[in-house]
Amino acid sequence: MVPRRARGARCGRRRRRWSDHRSAPEPRPRAVRRLPIADLRELRRARGPRERGGARGRARCPRRGAGLKVSIAGLGLIGGSLALALKTRHRVSGFDIDASTREAALAAGVDIVGALEALLPADAVIVATPMAAIVPTLASLAQRSGAAVLLDVASVRAPVEAFAKSAPNGCRIVGLHPMAGRSGSGFAAASAKMLELRPFLVVPTVRSDTASMALAGALARDAGGEVTVCSAAQHDRIVAVLSALPLAFASALALAGAETVDGNLAALSGPGFGDSTRLALTSPDLGSAMLLANARNVRGALERARMILDEVDRAIAAGDFAALSAILERAAQARRRLS
Incomplete structure (x- = not known):
C-alpha cells in the first residue's frame, strides 16, 4: 500500500505509543455471506431500480447520516484525510499521540481531544493508527464503546477479525479500508481529495450488524468513496x-x-x-x-x-x-x- 501515518512521537516529555496494549491472536477469517448487507449503493448487484438513475460522480450520503458525531484515532495520512473529508458533513473530533499532529489538525479545522478515551461517546470511532496499534486501540475503545460503531482502516484484516471474536458483547466492529494514498506521510500530506472516487473496502466482522454496515457505507460515501463489501479473507x-x-x-x-x-x-x-x-x-x-x-x-x-x-x-x-x-x-x- 502507500505510506499512511506519522510514526509514534513525543507527547510532552513522555514518549507514548499506540501499541501499549495487548496484541490479538492469530486470525481465522470468516465468510461474508452469513451477514445481510443493506443500504450500500455502490454494490451494483444489490441496487434497486430507483438507485440506478442517479447522476454519476461523487457518492452521496443518505439524509439520515448527516450530522453524526464521528471521532478519529490517529490523524496521519489516512486518518487526517478522513477527518478533512468528513468534517464538512459531520461533527468530527480527533486524537493523535503526536502533539505536532494534533496542532496541525486543529489549525486545519479539526476538533481535537486530549486523550483516546475522550473520543467517546460518539456515533462512530474510526481507528486510523499505524497498523501495529490498530487492534490494541480497538481493544481499549471496545471496553467503553457503548452505542458507537468502531471502524478501522487496517490494510490487513485477519488480525482485526481475530480480535472481534473475543471483543465484548454488544461491541460493533467494521473494517473501513480506503484504497488510497500517496508517497507523503503524516497529517501534512493528508487531503480530502485523495479519497474522492476511491474504492472503500467495507469488511464485516463477527461483531458487525446491518446497521453498523450501513453506517460504514454512508461514511465512506460521505468521504467521497465508492463502497465494495468483501470478507476478511477476500480483502x-x-x-x-x-x-x-x-x-x-x-x-x-x-x-x-x-x-x-x-x-x-x-x-x-x-x-x-x-x-x-x-x-x-x-x-x-x-x-x-x-x-x-x-x-x-x-x-x-x-x-x-x-x-x-x-x-x-x-x-x-x-x-x-x-x-x-x-x-x-x-x-x-x-x-x-x-x-
Whole structure:
C-alpha cells in the first residue's frame, strides 16, 4: 500500500505509543455471506431500480447520516484525510499521540481531544493508527464503546477479525479500508481529495450488524468513496496483489536500477522508472508491517508473479516474438481496465 501515518512521537516529555496494549491472536477469517448487507449503493448487484438513475460522480450520503458525531484515532495520512473529508458533513473530533499532529489538525479545522478515551461517546470511532496499534486501540475503545460503531482502516484484516471474536458483547466492529494514498506521510500530506472516487473496502466482522454496515457505507460515501463489501479473507487476498506486490516490485526495481547505474538514477532514468518505483518511497516500517501481517497471501502473490516472469524469461530465451507479444498484449488488456 502507500505510506499512511506519522510514526509514534513525543507527547510532552513522555514518549507514548499506540501499541501499549495487548496484541490479538492469530486470525481465522470468516465468510461474508452469513451477514445481510443493506443500504450500500455502490454494490451494483444489490441496487434497486430507483438507485440506478442517479447522476454519476461523487457518492452521496443518505439524509439520515448527516450530522453524526464521528471521532478519529490517529490523524496521519489516512486518518487526517478522513477527518478533512468528513468534517464538512459531520461533527468530527480527533486524537493523535503526536502533539505536532494534533496542532496541525486543529489549525486545519479539526476538533481535537486530549486523550483516546475522550473520543467517546460518539456515533462512530474510526481507528486510523499505524497498523501495529490498530487492534490494541480497538481493544481499549471496545471496553467503553457503548452505542458507537468502531471502524478501522487496517490494510490487513485477519488480525482485526481475530480480535472481534473475543471483543465484548454488544461491541460493533467494521473494517473501513480506503484504497488510497500517496508517497507523503503524516497529517501534512493528508487531503480530502485523495479519497474522492476511491474504492472503500467495507469488511464485516463477527461483531458487525446491518446497521453498523450501513453506517460504514454512508461514511465512506460521505468521504467521497465508492463502497465494495468483501470478507476478511477476500480483502487480504486482494490487497496482497494490489498493494503489497506493487510495493515489493517497486522496491526490487529501485534496488536493481540503483545497482546497475551505481546509484546515478536521476541522471539516467526516465519517467517510466520513476512511476514504477514510486511505492519504494513507502515508509519501511509501514511496508514491513504490511508484508509480514499478510505473509501467506503476499507469498502466494509473489509466487504467481514469479510464474509470469518465468513465462517472459522462457519466451526471451527462445527468441519467441509471438509468445512475448501475447504476454504483453494480455498485460495491456488488463491495464486498460483501470481507465
